[in-house]
Amino acid sequence: MPVLINFKICDNAKECNGVAVCPTGALAWDEKKKSIKIDNGKCISCRKCEKGCMVDAIHVAKNEKEYEKIEKEIEIDSRKTSDLFVDRYGAQPIHLAFLIGEDKFQLEVEESDKLVAAELFYDESIECLLKSVPMKELLSDYQVKYRKVETGKELMEKYRIKKLPALLFFEKRKLLGKIEGYYDNKKKDILVKKIKAIIKK
Ligand code: SF4
Numbered sequence: 335m336p337v338l339i340n341f342k343i344c345d346n347a348k349e350c351n352g353v354a355v356c357p358t359g360a361l362a363w364d365e366k367k368k369s370i371k372i373d374n375g376k377c378i379s380c381r382k383c384e385k386g387c388m389v390d391a392i393h394v395a396k397n398e399k400e401y402e403k404i405e406k407e408i409e410i411d412s413r414k415t416s417d418l419f420v421d422r423y424g425a426q427p428i429h430l431a432f433l434i435g436e437d438k439f440q441l442e443v444e445e446s447d448k449l450v451a452a453e454l455f456y457d458e459s460i461e462c463l464l465k466s467v468p469m470k471e472l473l474s475d476y477q478v479k480y481r482k483v484e485t486g487k488e489l490m491e492k493y494r495i496k497k498l499p500a501l502l503f504f505e506k507r508k509l510l511g512k513i514e515g516y517y518d519n520k521k522k523d524i525l526v527k528k529i530k531a532i533i534k535k
Pocket residue numbers: 337355356357358359360361376377378379380381382383384394
């Protein structure tokens with residue numbers, strides 16, 4: 335029984351890279367339970383899933399002792415997914431696991447069954463790079479998958495976005511709403527209200 339997943343920091347989405355790279359189906363998406371499932375009987379300990387997970391949520395233990403050790407570490411891990419999000423883009427570099435290009439938008443955002451917050455930015459805009467919104471703080475109350483998306487014309491036209499950065503919220507493959515433009519600290523309350531009005535949870 336070598337494979338463990340730390341679901342406290344895992345998106346637990348069907349588009350999981352660990353599931354995609356597993357050659358035997360030991361790691362698979364359970365459509366009924368809407369969760370990643372592990373079949374250790376099929377696992378060949380190749381560690382592809384472990385390497386494929388960019389937030390280090392998947393572990394492959396060498397033996398029972400190591401399995402128990404990792405299990406305990408997961409048990410006492412106090413983090414949640416949003417703890418990995420960025421506080422302020424200028425102060426702390428974004429975790430690469432959350433950064434995607436337009437080419438991954440369909441799979442990671444539009445076709446995800448999860449509640450997804452996509453922050454669209456233009457990579458050549460200094461304002462977009464330095465003045466991102468504090469996602470960690472804003473989304474800590476929600477079970478949300480977050481992606482920061484380097485955006486070009488295609489997405490802006492598709493979602494009729496006039497101003498970047500823009501926050502787009504999707505759930506069950508539908509756009510719930512969008513917020514355009516930068517909100518600095520003084521306007522944070524307005525942003526929180528807007529997010530709550532869109533998510534309504
Ligand atoms: S270690 Fe290899 S076979 Fe086992 S779950 Fe991970 S990718 Fe699949």
